Amino acid sequence: MAEGSTDGAGPRTGRPSGPVTRESVLSAALTIIDRDGIDALSMRRLAEAVGRDPMVIYRHLPNKAAVLDGVAELVFDQLSVDSGDPDWTAQLREVARAFRALALAHPKVVPLLVTRPLSTPLGMRPPAAVRPLEAVLRLLTEAGFSGADALHVYRALFGFLYGHVLNELQEIVERPDESDEVLRLGLHRLPIGEFPLVRELAPILADYDGGAELERGLDILITGLTATLPEPTH
Template identity: 35%
Template sequence: MPEHVEHLENVSLPPNQGDGEGASRRHREPLTRERILRAALQVMDQEGLEAVTMRRLGRELGVEAMSLYNHVKDKEAILEGILEVVMAEFEFPEETGDWEADVRAGARAWRRLMIAHPTVIALFAESKHPASSPERLRPMEWAFEILGRGGLSEVEVVRAFRAFGGYIMGSVLNEVANPVPGMGDRDHHAEHMQLAGELPPTEFPNLVRLLPLMAECDAEVDFEFGLDLLIAGLRAKANRPAR
């Protein structure tokens, strides 16, 4: 082997100049709107909504922040696009023809999606534009279709849709922000028991009696309880006979 070739074999390349993974691979991938939006969703899921900045996304994608503007108008367009990406993940339940079962399945699918991306709930609340992309419109169309089969008026369908949306997103926010340990968490249960024991029962009789149960809450069971109430209310509105 020639001396100069042997010498080159022993030379170590500096980082990101070989065939490694990571940033060098990201540079080779073409920058697209979809890549930007998916990177933004990943950053938001892991670090929160405040972390989604043009500079942060540039680092995540291995490009200059200014190059993002060739594919998205501004940060607001990215945030609106995140909603599009998330709603594209909605798993449409298989319809059974049973109105109540289909409503339940839709609500549960929506809850699963919000639990997977809880920080997106703030985006829904702050969004300045109505849904316009097919990814966002299809779940709404499906929900309107299912709710409309229950004998509700058109106005009631819209109000029911809003009621379900508010309930689902509110319950997920509460579940994520204030997770309630199960019955096995003796420390948490003991804190409630101690507080209940310290309260004057004549002034707080209900708290003394019910506080211990607060440590035994199950988020999914609570969600199903609220779902029962919503469906029962809609059935009453539509004068549907109870099953």
Template identity: 35%
Template sequence: MPARPKIDRAAILDVTLEIADRDGLEAVTMRAVADRLGVTPMALYRHVGDKQGLLDGLVERLLGEQPDPDAESSWEEQLHRRAAGLRETARRHPNVFGLLLARRAATPEALRARAGVYRAFADAGLPEDLIPRVERLLSTFVLGFAASEAGGRFTDREAADADFAYAEEVLAVLIPRLAAQE
């Protein structure tokens, strides 16, 4: 009797991301992932739950690719590095990246990225009650810009970089103003 393949959450998410990158999110099914791993779909349930767990895992993977900036760097540098990381992730995974606009971060690993943004805003002096709102606004902008860029909306990379740099300049003025209002 042949040995059963060993699988774990990491292997399942690796294969899920490969399928989504190659064939799009609609190709991600429990059966497709199980077939690639040489197991039955039931073998996946212990590690990821169901298809929603696979999708949550993809969000985790995409956010997990983000740099974890040095906490000693300025809040501007922390946010810049995170935004640049999201833009790079969008370029690497254009078929999957839109998932970050459609699904909330749900796993502890995925939530770690948001916590880093919250820390940067706290470092900027934003009042605690404003941080979630500003994070949603900023994240929606960065994710939308990165998805548009990866989807081919911007044909001139230098112009896209200049537009993004301008947005960062605006934020560098706006965030301290918000912090000073309280």
């Protein structure tokens, strides 16, 4: 056979010729989204990324919605919860920090992490998206909370985390090189007689620290939960 000829397996693409799996397709999709965003992902571009005809992709994932769900699953699968940790508050803090780290590592995937699971009935979500719920419920019920209270804690924690990472990733400073905080944030565009407290807090708003904000929010959340929930039974 002449050099560079094909053996009937398909056209020469210069891309890997190994087997295509669901995992390899989702990994390629994650790479595209990480680099160019969700809107840049298409089934054709995904097929090009793995060096195959689009019909090969459809054998593993029937449509773009399934790909997006799979990408969210791929990232959620990296979030681990130690349900055997005897210190439930410390473990919730570790989970929160790990979730923020994933969000910062994949900022363009965050909208999927927040919205895709919520758009699907619980029993139809990918297992990786449900495992954090199961693990946190086990952590808290093992600590002595009732199932209902454990679910309340989970919802409060992840509601806070979703809001936090969206807020942190969308913090925009209009003029990063400007020393005046009002100008840095573009607050000079607001009516002068309005929003006095926002203007007063301009130095703090301009000096946003996502890690510190997360810890402060966790302090408030966990303090509030421990003050209002019944004591664990053991």
